[in-house]
Amino acid sequence: MGGRKLGLQATHVLITGGAGLIGQVVIDHFVAAGAHVSSLDISYAPGTAVTPKSGPLAIHCDVSSEDSVCRAFRVATDVYGPVEVCIALASLDLSVLESKPLADASFAQLKRVLDVNVAGTWLTAREWLRGLRAAKSEGRKLRNVGLTIIGSESGHFGERLNADYSLGKSAVQGGLLLSLRQDVVREYPGARVNAVAPGPVETARWEEECRQNPEQYYLEAQATTALCNPIPRDAVAKSILFLASHNFSSHVHGQTINVDGGKQGKVVWGKDEV
Secondary structure, eight states: OOHHHHTOTTOEEEEETTTSTTHHHHHHHHHHTTOEEEEEETTSOSSOOOOOSSSOEEEEOOTTOHHHHHHHHHHHHHHHOSOOEEEEOOOOOGGGSOOOOGGGOOHHHHHHHIIIIIIHHHHHHHHHHHHHHHHHHTTOOOSSOEEEEEOOTHHHHOOTTOHHHHHHHHHIIIIIHHHHHHHHHHHSTTOEEEEEEEOSBOOHHHHHHHHHOTHHHHHHHTTTBTTOSOBOHHHHHHHHHHHHOHHHHTTOOSOEEEESSSBOOOOOSOGGGO
8 A cells, every 4th residue: 555545644543552563564555654653662662752754653551541641642742733543452362361251251350351351442542532622622633543442353253362352352343342332423523433353463472373383273273264374564554544544445444354364264173072
């Protein structure tokens, strides 16, 4: 996708979870398209961010903290102006969670997952909308106004050993998305909201998990997946860019784009269980 065709030059793009394995690739694509990028991540050192000569503006943010999210948006807005494109990517992923059947699951982990994956997405969306409201009241003309929520195949098909993760992704790509579909246009004309739901993404972490469990590649990326392989990070990033660009997706609104290789479900019984 050429930067000029996308029309993202000088658009302020804010992404949560920007330092993550997927976030880094998403940022690279937006920078290449000429956007001004604010990257929010808990891994960045706390303190005031400075305008970079190239690459993203790195801002410390814990998306589960209301104060932290509000502060990070203020810093980003002070540097680049109102956030036009917002990418709610930050979440606790399956690789960092303890996997157990629900009868043995941790209530503390459930609360932590919901704090980050649901409340964090909600807080991110709210601050973006507050910025749009302020921009409209000031008569500012914004471009490429949209929010993309990053969901998961787990939000469609469930995760037997991680019901907390599936619950969180269903919430944001379901009830939150459909509620915002009706709300965002009232805050700024033409504003859009969509979700991207990837299948298993081919990261270094995924590759390490497959080395530890040789059956995982087949079970997660082949057995129920038409294209028969995991999802390249680049494919996820390009889908996000497509949704961010008014030139490419001006009337895609309230939709979940499944970037999952044609996933049709989950393997229910392993070979050793039947």
